Amino acid sequence: MRKISLSKQAATALQRMPQADAKRITSKLQQYSVDPASLANNVKKLQGVDLYRLRIGNWRVIFDETGIVIDVVKIALRGDVYKGM
Secondary structure (H helix, E strand, O other): OOEEEEOHHHHHHHHHOOHHHHHHHHHHHHHHHHOHHHHHHHEEEOOOOOOEEEEEOOEEEEEEEEOOEEEEEEEEEOOOOOOOO
16 A cells, blocks of 8 residues: 655645545545556556646546655646646
8 A cells, every 4th residue: 555645735625625526536546545456547647747647537636656655746627637737
């Protein structure tokens, strides 16, 4: 199992979104940390940067995978997540 580290922006996004969505996102992150192959079809490497994208419904989680730590950089709706990257 990998450790999950949230950036300040990601933690704020989780607090501000509806509670049901926040639970779903944290559940999927936990699932990915235990077994990355279970969500392999929802994870893609982003072009031009060393980051990955996890798709959870209309939400996108941008993260960096370094060894035993998953660094969550950004959580946003699919239309807003790529702005400023």
